[in-house]
Amino acid sequence: MDVFDTLVAQFGAAAKDSLNGPGEPEAALATPVDNLLREYGEKILSRKVVLHAEVREDSGNVRPDFGVRIDGLMSGHVELKKPETSLDPDTYSKSSHNGRQWKRLSKLPNLLHTNGLEWRLWRYGELVAMAHLPASSLTKFKGAIAAPPELDTVLSSFLSWTPTPITTVTRLVDTIAPLAALLREEVLESLQANRRNAKATGREENSYPFIGLKRDWRASLYPNATDEEFADGFAQTVVFALVIALSDGMDFNNIQLRDIAEGLQSKHSLLGRSLDLLTEHIKGSTVGLVLETIIRTLSATDWRAISGGNQDVYLHLYEHFLNTYDPALRKKSGSYYTPTEVVAAMTRLTDQALQKYLSIPEGLSADSVAVIDPAMGTGTYGLSIVQHVAAQAEKYGPGAVADAVTSVAKRLYGIELQSGPFSVAELRLSQAIQEFGGQLPENGMHLYVADTLEDPQSGTNRELSYTLQLIAQQRQRANRVKLETPIQVCIGNPPYKDKSEGLGGWVEKGSANSNHTPLDDFRKEGNGKYEYVLKNLYVYFWRWAMWKVFESIPNSTDGVVCFITSTGYLNGPGFKGMREWIRKNTSKGWIINLTPEGMQPPAKNAVFNIETPVGIGLFIRDKENDD
Template sequence: MPNLILTDYLEFRWYVHGERRSTVSLGHIEPDGKVKVKKEDLAAVGDLLAQFLALKLPSISTAKELALRMANLAGLMHNAALKTLEIEPDTGTLKGWLAAFEKTLVPSLSPEQFSDMYAQTLTYGLFAAKVSVGAGQNLRRDTAAALLPETNPFLKRLFYHLAGPEVPLTVSWVVDDMVALLNSADLEAVMSDFGRGSLEKDPVVHFYETFLAVYDPQKRKVRGVYYTPEPVVSYIVRAIDFLLKNRFGRPWGVADRHTLILDPACGTGTFLHSVISLIYATLCTQGQAGGWPSYVSQSLLPRIFGFELLMAPYAVAHLKLGLLLLEKGFDFPPGQRLGVYLTNTLDEGFKRAEVLPLAGFITEESNSAARIKKEDPIEVILGNPPYAGHSANASLRQEAGVTGTIRTVRTFIGRLIEDYKQVDGKPLGEKNPKLTQ
């Protein structure tokens, strides 16, 4: 907030870029508690307000500056949502959304975690909508959902509820401030700044890292979120391509139309970005670049998948991969989406349909991912899973036995963990170095 007035409605303090520029008062409080106002005081406040409104700030023109400003507003949004949850009745809007996410996606989701998810979803949803609408048209909160790209129908539906007319007044003001911030940015310059990223640093990921460093510097440590350097990603993808060609009889490598590829913890989509880039280069080398749009629609989107549990990386992955395909000449037709899903990769399977609209389409997104888990013959699994020492997925749960007694049993995740510890009936003997430090 580079241009800010802080006031108790008697004293007005004007700040520009964090420095106090002027302080004036409408008057002073008399010993009897009444406020005494002079004409010159009214004129001084009027002058301050006029200067405040007339100040022309330089437009935001770099990705770093925009990320920093977005992070500060997202922090306010997070706090506003958390405070709203504290004062809302059980039938309140935010509490209903919290219950829907907890029931269908993230068990034991706390108000703090939901507020974080909510703030980052709105922030990156609005950013994606602004990128979609371009620099020539202003963004509006009430119509932002319709402007989100076709690559992500789930986010379009979710965003309608989270940012539309149902947003509580205690939160909507900061959402509107985010809209104003994005409208004031020089989007063409920001997107051009994205394009200046080196091979060592993906510009979209760098944007998210910059945002996260200000918004919540502890999130990377708590969630185990670390970004794989571009050279490492490139090597892994090229190595898989080599092995497919030379060991598995797939002369086209990752470009083979029958090879299904999954990143089970795709984050911001860095590995999938590298896969798609290599596929495009392969087609160009083989003189088939002209058939790229048809190839993407028929032979790429149906077989390239990513799963992600955190909302912000999920939205960023869609944004990044959508921009890549657009850059290569592919426009998404209605009804076709990227195969990146918001889901818990370690969730066992299908969920029943929910009555609440929000819970219903979260369930639909999760079930679409479950079909891929259970039915599609995935041949290549790549990526960099979270580096946290402990999984957030419960390995034990309580259930009632036949006689009514309560017993402790292993969950689907618990059974996987126990199976992993054994090889041919013998203990693996593996130790996690993160848990021994």
């Protein structure tokens, strides 16, 4: 009998003894499977295999049974089922425990699935190999179980797994999106488990890592974050910090998270510090094992092959990621892709408006013109402005281009609520400025992870550690920009989401320091029954933009607001007050219809994938020459 035959026979005998004893059948398989994998790794592959049992806080847990390290590297997972349980996910109902669990297991890059008799090897939910022991039952067979060659293939393939090379954006997204979703689920479950344990033991909640992390997250960046929003922010921040680290040339082989965080901080301080904060106390946890899996999987990334020296890779990276990671989140957040042709047109229109109607001959190239995108996304508008200014300076030579781009980098502002697109925006803009020969601002670009609609006079209500203070500076600096920085141009594509009552922040509810609620300016006496339509994110952003450019700074009342939005405010009865206020408070305005000819709601807009007509709205205020 050769080594493999002996190992399988030993497994069969151990499983038979264990299953015929007391206890749960699934648990009875744990030790025999553990021994088989360890012995196979050592005696056949000459590799050290260690199985780490996953923590199970309750009977409804859907985590896999084991994480597997091979020669110290996170390399796969094992899920055990009791004998005679089907391993075919098509037989699971979506609402059953097995169905809910499979939804998670299908996101793993290397999964061994077994009920003792049947063995299946899965990669991201795709079946790649399977085997069946030649016995009808593990509790009743006689003699030694024969070792089928198919099982040798399954075990060898599982324990010899190496990450699939990642050389395209599509492969990168297909790799990180399911793992990011898995990380989000793991963080949410860990947070909820911390709460259950705190309640059961009576211990102080802050002594639990994920409860403390969430409180720090709220205190420093997102004061109103729910559990789900915290888990999503955690996952997107960590995953995109890792992607940015890859783009900076970091080698993920034999690297620790702390090293990645430190490496990021010199060029991407927020991402580096956030990664450090979020991962400081998770070593050995199930979240830590997921992160190890992500890092190991990304270690096969060839960033040069992905980018090919082309910035377009960043343009679509997050758009594709969000579609795969969580399409519902895109709809919930009102985030939609803006075609570069439309963005470029808006940039040119704004430049012309500054020159023709506000008497600024240099337009967007003028040192006096500060620009903000309050819903920055992946930085498409900021990039368009940098490219436009560079193109205008080309006729004066390369030196002029570098100077012009350096200037615009100091005058360009952006706010983004989600850390994933923020990280892409920061990368795209900083690289573009440097490629044009420009210099980045000494203290970094004026790009912030913050809530545009948050009260600019709000602050933290607790003392923060040094690290948290550094992260919270994002929110604090964004609020100072809102209150103190003169802005001549507000441009962008604000989120569209109706039925958004409660999401408008200070614009919708007013400030504790003022009796004035900005959204009330869009209301008209006697028109209240129609004005439910004002509870839309894009309306909140219109009011914020008008406030920021025309009202926020005394004696600085001229400027341009250029937004892409739904055109419903042009003729709907609920928008009478909005139209009246805009007419009274601007000098000129244009609406350019972008809805395909003949298309009417509820057909989806082919460009923006929302069920509403869309247009560019550009409004100017020039008090000195108001006609």
